[in-house]
Amino acid sequence: MDFKSELDAIRDAGLYRRLRRMESASSRVVVVEGREMLMCASNNYLGLADEPLLQETAIEAIRQFGTGSGGSRLTTGNTALHEHLERELAEFKGTEAALLFNTGYMANLAALTTLVGSGDLILSDSLNHASLIDGARLSRADVQIYEHCNLTDLEKKLAVARGLKTSESAESAESAECISDSRIRSRKGGLYDRILIVTDGVFSMDGDIAPLPGICDLAERYGADVMVDDAHATGVLGSKGAGTADHFNCQTRVAVQMGTLSKALGAEGGYIAGSRDMVEYLINRARPFIYSTAMSPAGIGAVLAALQIVKNEPVRRSHLLVRAKRLRHQLLAADFEVLPSDTPILGIVLGEADHAVQFARELEAVGVFAPAIRPPTVPAGTSRIRLTLTASHTDADMDSIVKAFQQARTNLAEGGA
The missing domain is CATH 3.90.1150.10 (Aspartate Aminotransferase, domain 1)
Known part of the structure; x- marks a missing residue:
């Protein structure tokens, strides 16, 4: 070249x-x-x-655990500090469990390349972050883009994916008989094993907020799951600063909550929060997690202090x-x-x-x-x-x-x- x-x-x-x-x-x-x-x-x-408090807790973490973790989480890099932060994040996000990643980018790649794959469908907002786009491309799932924050276009694509004519009423899609084990028909007449609607919570270049309640309504109606990238909402939106799902009070309706520790929380890293089974599955199957050296102690110490500030201030x-x-x-x-x-x-x-x-x-x-x-x-x-x-x-x-x-x-x- x-x-x-x-x-x-x-x-x-x-x-x-x-x-x-x-x-x-x-x-x-x-x-x-x-x-x-x-x-x-x-x-x-x-x-x-x-913030001085974050600096002090980072220094204390270094004194106790050193400057580097020394290995991946599944070999020698898992410390009490990592597990402590994951418990705090799960409580913060209102989920059963959470899993740390070195960056938000890696968290999105891990989730999308592990939780969906061949035979699945991803429906992605047209203005989603590059890490979501790259993760979707690498997932081997079918990917369709819906118009930015457009619930009508999203529903049309869901209906087509289920093999429904777009003229059919929404009421017909609500019928339990229309959903068979949450499997969704593809345009080719086959069945998708899983459909995942993926959206930013706050869109990083426009600053607008995804219509999450409407997205969750459609997901439930058509037997899909929802993943939200809360990188720009964590610490900023919601009654307790826990992000978009907190903002709309629909934490239990979002299957995969991703966020970063490098923006409002003032440090570095990312996380995925959701069910305990999902987190255990990521631990066993997510290549960006398995093959990366664990987060350094300093960053984890800083985030633990940041979460307390978010809660208390x-x-x-x-x-x-x-x-x-x-x-x-x-x-x-x-x-x-x-x-x-x-x-x-x-x-x-x-x-x-x-x-x-x-x-x-x-x-x-x-x-x-x-x-x-x-x-x-x-x-x-x-x-x-x-x-x-x-x-x-x-x-x-x-x-x-x-x-x-x-x-x-x-x-x-x-x-x-």
Whole structure:
């Protein structure tokens, strides 16, 4: 492959990416390549990544268990610390059990390549995270994409998968006689062993929330199961911060709850939560779990402290969501195109990739760090600035962000005149 030519083509399309060097901890204000800026693109939603309590518990975990786990969980890497965190996560998510993974990406790959396979069907939201897409591709199950958060399209695909005519009433699908051992007819006339509806809880680029109660209704009606990726909802949504299922009070209706420890919880890693039998099956069959060295003690210690903060300091969540709502209204009032969202993720659509990149540079010039988001992460023509707030941001920060956006727009307009 001619890598230089490929890179030149990426540059010409306005899609070239480079690593940016952070020279301070992930916090409200950061140092980026020698410049102090207001951080507006971090997933550190609760401001815990530099929280002293997390640092102290991480250090204590290192003192007790060392810096590395020394092996996979099934050989020498399983410690009392791992098991403690899994019990805490299961209680937090309202499930029988939970299983740790090194990253959220690996958790999704493990779940989708282990829990479904040849003879099964995955129905996946069109805007699902890349890790869900990759996991579905590797699963060997049939995969169908339904329109983003569109329950009508999801039901049509469920009906076709069951061999029903789309004109047949929903009542006919509710009949128990229509479901035989939760097996679902494929379009070719065979039977799917299992059907799994897979969705993000909070969509990472748009910030909207999946219509989970409706998805669960359809899953129950058509004999399917539901998997939710709660990476951006864990610690943020719900009466106790446990995520999307907690937000909608439908924990018992979701078979597979995935989440990360690297966003609102301020550390690293991922998990799958669900029934004890499912977790035991993953332990015995999930290759990303079996063949990976176990999470390091420091990260586990930090997450244990983060979970206590989430439980004991709900004001962090409420502060975060109030600030996000305020900033969204301010940007709309300033005539920016802001995608609908009730979460800390605000997508300000700018259009073409080059324009988004230039806009991000203008923001940096006035001290706001919020890189451009471009294809293939988002669809062509919808390149944007993706703002993500944390509980550490202040009212004054909101005003500064809006002023920075207005200044960037003015500077670009004058430059093009």
